[in-house]
Amino acid sequence: MKKFLLLSLLLGLLAPIAVKAQFESFKDSIVQLYGVVMTADSLRGLPGVTVKLRNQNRGTFTNEQGVFSIVVLKGDIIDFTYVGFKPKEVVIPSNIEGNSFSIIQLMVVDTVYLPATIIKARPRREQFEREFLAADVPADKIEVARQNTRTAQSRILQQSLPRDGNENSRSVLNNYAQTQYYNGQFRPQNIFNPVAWNEFIQAWKRGDFKKKN
Template sequence: MKKFLLYIFIAICFLPTDARAQFETFKDSVVQLYGVVMTADSLQGLPAVTVLVKGQNRGTVTNNQGVFSIVVLKGDEIDFSSIGYKPKSVVVPREIEGNEYSVIQLMVTDTVYLAATVIKSRPRREQFERDFLNTQVPADNLEIARQNNDEAKRKILMSYLPRDGQEAQRAYFNKQANKTYYAGQNAPMNILNPFAWNEFIKAWKRGDFKSKK
């Protein structure tokens, strides 16, 4: 740090007066911050503590003994954080003399409250089999898709759900095609069609013609 300031001092000898004054002000505001981070209960050095200058993308971490060192400016706010400890902040005083400042930061353990755990006795084999067989497992997406593709369910949905635009267009085109196919002649009547009677009997047994209220 002292060698660095010496080199800067030699370089400013060739700078204009205004630049020299600005450098003197900047040099006076630079501080070498160093110290040690310890646990508040046992005063043991705390390693791997993050030391960050607030509002800037600069920082460091403590070594195995909890010691750290970083260059900051007077008035900077320094944040200390570590997993399992409450975060702490320190402000570098603006009125300190010289360019070095040391701190001893104590970190307090952060208490974590976990949800209550209920310990129960191990169930008997009969109890386990009963609960396992009676467990209602929710259907996954594949099972829901199978249920929706069931023939009976599809028929119920077709009878209640309105047709979309594509289905209505297809039905209209089919009707127009049949009308054009039998143009100039009488269309066949399904009253003598055995396949039509078979479908009619099946629909009658299913109750498709019952009144729906």
């Protein structure tokens, strides 16, 4: 029991000393960072530059003269970003003497190359009308549908496309029905059918019997 009380008393005396030493170490690592951000070509102060500690949700902005101030720790990494300029980073040295540090950060313009633009003279009225009439305007969906539903186009599609399942089954059933209808008797000859002759003449005029390449 006496040993326990002695140990508790010893820890109670040493705890404030350890906390004080830890506080002094943390206090020594705090740095008040001052600085100014300027353009590298004209040494002009940049207002509104983002000054942010990396991997932390803390930061600040430069004022109208490009000056800023922020509390950091030794060894922190500071990121400087501004639209139109290349981002920069600064590492706070770990061997700083004291608790203040100042820097002058120069920002370089980030050059962006845009694609070339060709400027042509405004065409005359006659030239515009000629080019407008000669322009090849692609057909829209309505015009394509109108072209595909034309009579000549429908005939070409009927001759080139194969039959589907419904058409094949209907053709087989019709042939079977005709076979059963004329079962046991002679079928009529279309050579004496005026309707068949009319269809033959119309097909001949359309060129249905011409050889196709």
